[in-house]
Amino acid sequence: MNDHATTISEREERSIAAARSVNRRRNRQRLEKLRAFALGAGFPILLILIWDRAVAITGTRLIPSPYQVAVMMYDFSFGGVYDDAFSGTILIHVWKSVQRVYGGFFLAALIGIPLGLLIGRIKLLRQLLDPTISLLRPIPVTAWLPLSMIFFGLGPNAAIFLVFLGAFYPILLNTMFGVRSIDPRLFEAASMLGCSGTGMFRQIVLPASLPAIFSGLRIAHGFAWILIVVGEMTGVPTGLGSVVMDGRTLSRTDLVITGMIVIGACGFITDRIIVAISNRLLSWSPQHRE
Amino acid sequence: MSNADPPDILTIRGVTKRFAVGDGEVEALAPVDLTIPRSEFVCMIGASGCGKSTLLRIIAGFEEPTTGEVSIYGKVVNGPGSDRGMVFQDYALFPWMTVRQNISFGPRQRQLPREEIERTTDEFIRMVGLERFADRYPNQLSGGMKQRVAIARVLANNANILLMDEPFGALDALTREQLQHELLQIWKRTGVTTIFVTHSVEEAVLLADRVLVMSAGPGRIDSDFRIELARPRDVSSPEFNALRRDIARRLTSHLTLARA
Ligand SMILES: Nc1ncnc2c1ncn2[C@@H]1O[C@H](COP(=O)(O)OP(=O)(O)O)[C@@H](O)[C@H]1O
Ligand SMILES: [Mg+2]
Numbered sequence: 262m263n264d265h266a267t268t269i270s271e272r273e274e275r276s277i278a279a280a281r282s283v284n285r286r287r288n289r290q291r292l293e294k295l296r297a298f299a300l301g302a303g304f305p306i307l308l309i310l311i312w313d314r315a316v317a318i319t320g321t322r323l324i325p326s327p328y329q330v331a332v333m334m335y336d337f338s339f340g341g342v343y344d345d346a347f348s349g350t351i352l353i354h355v356w357k358s359v360q361r362v363y364g365g366f367f368l369a370a371l372i373g374i375p376l377g378l379l380i381g382r383i384k385l386l387r388q389l390l391d392p393t394i395s396l397l398r399p400i401p402v403t404a405w406l407p408l409s410m411i412f413f414g415l416g417p418n419a420a421i422f423l424v425f426l427g428a429f430y431p432i433l434l435n436t437m438f439g440v441r442s443i444d445p446r447l448f449e450a451a452s453m454l455g456c457s458g459t460g461m462f463r464q465i466v467l468p469a470s471l472p473a474i475f476s477g478l479r480i481a482h483g484f485a486w487i488l489i490v491v492g493e494m495t496g497v498p499t500g501l502g503s504v505v506m507d508g509r510t511l512s513r514t515d516l517v518i519t520g521m522i523v524i525g526a527c528g529f530i531t532d533r534i535i536v537a538i539s540n541r542l543l544s545w546s547p548q549h550r551e
Numbered sequence: 552m553s554n555a556d557p558p559d560i561l562t563i564r565g566v567t568k569r570f571a572v573g574d575g576e577v578e579a580l581a582p583v584d585l586t587i588p589r590s591e592f593v594c595m596i597g598a599s600g601c602g603k604s605t606l607l608r609i610i611a612g613f614e615e616p617t618t619g620e621v622s623i624y625g626k627v628v629n630g631p632g633s634d635r636g637m638v639f640q641d642y643a644l645f646p647w648m649t650v651r652q653n654i655s656f657g658p659r660q661r662q663l664p665r666e667e668i669e670r671t672t673d674e675f676i677r678m679v680g681l682e683r684f685a686d687r688y689p690n691q692l693s694g695g696m697k698q699r700v701a702i703a704r705v706l707a708n709n710a711n712i713l714l715m716d717e718p719f720g721a722l723d724a725l726t727r728e729q730l731q732h733e734l735l736q737i738w739k740r741t742g743v744t745t746i747f748v749t750h751s752v753e754e755a756v757l758l759a760d761r762v763l764v765m766s767a768g769p770g771r772i773d774s775d776f777r778i779e780l781a782r783p784r785d786v787s788s789p790e791f792n793a794l795r796r797d798i799a800r801r802l803t804s805h806l807t808l809a810r811a
Contacts, residue, residue: 446643449613453631454708455660464656468647545647545688 325515333515334522347504347516355527357500358489361417365424366485373429373481374474377436378466394433402427402484403491410495420492420500427488428481435480439473440466472546475539482535486528501527560744561587561610561712565619567769568605578769579605582619585763585772589711590742594755595763596802602770603748607714610746611637623712633657636705638715642697644689650700651676651685657708675703678737695726702734706741713738715747719754731758735782752799756791757784764801774801 309327316326325333336342340349380386402423409426413419443466451465493502501524508516568580579602587593595603608614610621612631621628623635644653655672663671676685679699689697698718705713719727735758738745749755755762759778766773776798780790 444643446639446641447645449611449631449637450639450643450645450704451656453611453613453633453636453710454657454704455633456656460660465645468645471647543647545690547690 329515330518333519337519354499354501354504361420362424362485362489365421366428366482369425369428369432369481370478373432374436377433378440378462381437381440382466398430402488415496417497419495420489420497423488423492424485427484431480432477435473435477436470439470443469472543479535482532486524490524558588559586560589560624562622566609566616566621567618568609569617581769581771583772587744590744592738592745592758592760593763594759595748595765596752596755597765598767601765601767603765604716607716607748611635611714633708634710635712635714636708636710638701638705638718640717640720642701644697644700646689649686649688650681653700654703654707656704671707675707679703694722695730698730711743713743713745717748717750720750752795753786756794757786762798764798
């Protein structure tokens, strides 16, 4: 009886100790996260301070102070300060740009992923298309600008086309690379278990190359946000790129910087979303987690 | 497997294999002839590079023989099939599938009713003792557990020939012993014909009904030892050691020959 009692209390003690060590580990993790956040946020704050001081000391009128940009940002978001054509229009511009970015991006993914899977897997297609792709790929997307304006005219379609081109190659090439680097044993294992044909594409080729596909999507997504600005500089009335261009034409540097910040924030937030999705889908693969 | 089946499950007749390497050719297998009765446990042993993996891969249908043919119950093999299952040394599990999904992969290909797939999968998860790990991904498992999944994946697919290419070669000694024991239990329960390639003479004598010693240059079956010891086998018994010595002697005679 006595024995029994001791073992129970010992067990309790042990479980309390275990819980304590779990708590300690959790605290340490929380502290680590806080530190990373403080460092990551601290540096931009430092840059803003330097910017503020530099403007004040040099007395330049070409570059607005951070405070002026903040006011512009407020007006751009909510209006009520300058009450001009840009006041309170942020959502319209963001929405237009988002439509174009994701129009081009999803089109590129829709064509690039299946094509990459097929080219990676089927030798005939590879021989047929690989040289052409290698030839077209080095052409900078911006060099397509004149042609795309002939094809699509001045307007949003030219911008979407540029985004599509810029996003297409990283998606295609990463998908091809992903397929090419699948361990051939996985195909052997699948075929001995009775898998073949389209089942092989769906069950083996696609999931096995998903890590590579996602790194392609992420690179492509970054390009897409870069290119939308180029695309929207070609004479569309709305969109974040056109805001930046208008700011330049009107010599309103506060508007230019405001536009830049909004573009950066959009790119950042949407990139986080992609990372979250890929972490979810790739939880089986620790190398690809962030 | 009905009783009407002939006693020999696997017949290999005059199988050779040449690989093109650069401008030349490597002769990996000289004509190999071999017959294996149903439910036999065969170990293949031989120096590295003597063609063990090549022979196993030809049986699996991953490689075509240059000449000759492999047949299962008289039917000539021409490609991978679910009657034969390979267990690779490096597991080759599908990393994006959980243990359960890996094991149910074969049954799922055959579009069986859901309940039947689940029942088979559960049965083999239990057989290899991975109930608690069924929802883990391969990268969260130890080497021994991964190899258990690989074995279960093949058996759940109803394979009646189990091909194993140095399956326990990468495991530590304790895990290896454990898995050898479990494999024998599974083999006894299922009666699956097993061809097991190993480097270790002791492993071969411990497991097999029959040990084939292969020699290199080009690969062929040099000798065929029958192991009549009752299971479970005592590795320290004089009979065990006598067999081990005999086989090791056959094996090293080729090594010295090849070197000379
Ligand atoms: N795909 C291949 N291409 C060229 N040579 C190969 C290939 N596979 C095996 N070989 C050669 O065939 C011989 C037998 O190899 P293998 O069957 O892997 O031997 P083991 O498994 O007994 O170590 C070796 O000389 C090896 O180099
Ligand atoms: Mg080998």
